Amino acid sequence: MNITVIGTGYVGLVTGTCFSEMGNTVYCVDIDKDKIEGLKKGIIPIYENDLENMVIENYKKQNLIFTTKLSTGLKNSDICFIAVGTPMAKDRSADLTAVFTIAKNLGDIIDHDMIIVTKSTVPVGTGDKIKEIIFEGLKNRNLENISVNVASNPEFLKEGTAVADSMRPDRVIIGSDDENTINTLKELYSPFVKNHDRFIVMDIKSAEMSKYASNAMLATRISFMNEIATICEKTGADVNKVRLGVGSDNRIGYSFLYPGCGYGGSCFPKDVQALIKLSENYGHTPRILEEVENINYEMKNFLPNKVKEIFNEDLNGKTFAVWGLAFKPGTDDMREAPSIILINDLISAGAKIKACDLKAINEAKHIFKENEDKIQYFENKYETLNGCDALILVTEWNEFRSPDFNTVKKNLKNNIIIDGRNQYNKQYLKELGFKYYQIGVKN
Numbered sequence: 001m002n003i004t005v006i007g008t009g010y011v012g013l014v015t016g017t018c019f020s021e022m023g024n025t026v027y028c029v030d031i032d033k034d035k036i037e038g039l040k041k042g043i044i045p046i047y048e049n050d051l052e053n054m055v056i057e058n059y060k061k062q063n064l065i066f067t068t069k070l071s072t073g074l075k076n077s078d079i080c081f082i083a084v085g086t087p088m089a090k091d092r093s094a095d096l097t098a099v100f101t102i103a104k105n106l107g108d109i110i111d112h113d114m115i116i117v118t119k120s121t122v123p124v125g126t127g128d129k130i131k132e133i134i135f136e137g138l139k140n141r142n143l144e145n146i147s148v149n150v151a152s153n154p155e156f157l158k159e160g161t162a163v164a165d166s167m168r169p170d171r172v173i174i175g176s177d178d179e180n181t182i183n184t185l186k187e188l189y190s191p192f193v194k195n196h197d198r199f200i201v202m203d204i205k206s207a208e209m210s211k212y213a214s215n216a217m218l219a220t221r222i223s224f225m226n227e228i229a230t231i232c233e234k235t236g237a238d239v240n241k242v243r244l245g246v247g248s249d250n251r252i253g254y255s256f257l258y259p260g261c262g263y264g265g266s267c268f269p270k271d272v273q274a275l276i277k278l279s280e281n282y283g284h285t286p287r288i289l290e291e292v293e294n295i296n297y298e299m300k301n302f303l304p305n306k307v308k309e310i311f312n313e314d315l316n317g318k319t320f321a322v323w324g325l326a327f328k329p330g331t332d333d334m335r336e337a338p339s340i341i342l343i344n345d346l347i348s349a350g351a352k353i354k355a356c357d358l359k360a361i362n363e364a365k366h367i368f369k370e371n372e373d374k375i376q377y378f379e380n381k382y383e384t385l386n387g388c389d390a391l392i393l394v395t396e397w398n399e400f401r402s403p404d405f406n407t408v409k410k411n412l413k414n415n416i417i418i419d420g421r422n423q424y425n426k427q428y429l430k431e432l433g434f435k436y437y438q439i440g441v442k443n
């Protein structure tokens with residue numbers, strides 16, 4: 001098939017590349033000229049495992065074409081995916097400016113039958129508005145007779161494993177009531193769901209809602225476990241043991257039940273907020289969702305508060321080693337990462353930072369530009385520790401899972417580890433002479 005994908009971010013670039021990997025011809029369109037020129041030269045703007053080779057190979061085969069001209073893609077395609085960002089607006093709703101700009105452009109350009117598919121995460125009712133805007137454009141050009149169908153196909157890939165998730169999705173949700181559209185999307189996705197049928201077909205609104213409800217459920221599990229962690233810490237129970245006791249119930253399971261220093265990323269925070277806003281627009285106060293976000297905000301402050309408590313509120317002249325900057329392992333994405341609140345807070349309290357990450361250092365340099373004299377970056381985890389007053393673990397990259405604690409001890413000034421992901425063995429670290437702090441465990 002010939003496909004246009006608008007937006008070459010984490011979702012657009014990965015899904016476009018995976019479609020091209022299956023032999024389709026994919027036009028990846030973006031307004032960011034530098035990004036498109038870079039991609040043509042094999043410079044991949046984001047880090048995702050396996051992505052670089054797939055982009056370069058498919059670009060060579062001309063299965064993947066990069067352009068800033070939407071008309072070039074549309075003229076050659078029968079399906080067009082919208083995969084632009086829907087960030088959090090000032091009022092915390094989903095900012096749909098890019099989506100509606102695209103809808104207007106589509107109405108001004110389309111001149112043959114097409115299927116338009118929204119992959120961006122958008123509030124319930126957006127598909128109908130996209131349809132309205134496109135048809136307004138077609139009407140103005142006397143092209144009302146063209147068949148343009150708008151469908152929803154929310155994306156469930158996870159940053160860090162985005163290529164693997166796209167090549168083998170858990171499910172493919174198709175929101176449409178048009179038989180031809182449903183069949184065409186099933187044909188496009190069938191190579192990705194070879195071993196059993198994983199299509200779920202529903203109306204557009206339910207498809208749009210399924211995405212928000214899924215992210216809200218995952219965020220709820222995280223905040224729930226963090227709530228339990230706080231109660232554990234106060235009462236003397238150990239949340240690490242409680243997690244096993246709870247997760248072993250197969251009605252509950254272990255996934256997304258880890259206590260930690262808060263969820264971040266481009267999706268959970270903005271999607272939970274957008275769902276709260278959408279509910280309020282319909283006169284409903286979503287109390288659970290509000291608390292999910294409140295608890296998450298408190299958890300992002302857990303690490304800086306713990307550091308201040310340990311050092312008696314006096315961080316002047318102190319230096320802290322931070323392991324992990326990305327919002328989760330496997331990505332360079334730092335949107336809403338807990339490391340941002342931690343580092344900014346420690347610096348404002350007079351501390352300096354030595355930070356280590358496997359992929360997010362360039363991103364961090366932009367984010368902490370104003371404090372560049374107070375933060376140093378390292379690729380080697382042990383070098384990061386030299387002369388530091390404590391080690392703070394923020395992102396659980398594999399690289400940080402089993403360090404040589406004797407080297408950690410030798411390099412740190414004080415034997416203090418504050419663990420935002422409950423990764424290490426408390427007893428072992430105690431025997432080595434560390435003061436070791438976890439979430440949800442009394443010290």
Ligand SMILES: NC(=O)c1ccc[n+]([C@@H]2O[C@H](COP(=O)([O-])OP(=O)(O)OC[C@H]3O[C@@H](n4cnc5c(N)ncnc54)[C@H](O)[C@@H]3O)[C@@H](O)[C@H]2O)c1
Nearest residue numbers: 007008009010011030031032084085086098120121155159
């Ligand atoms: N990142 C994820 O893990 C993930 C997972 C599932 C769903 N989503 C959803 O997918 C959507 C895209 O997310 P992302 O993380 O890929 O965003 P992103 O910010 O990484 O990429 C968006 C891209 O769209 C481009 N763009 C913006 N306006 C444009 C326009 N008018 N024409 C062409 N290109 C334009 C930007 O330049 C950018 O390259 C969002 O709605 C997000 O919620 C994201």
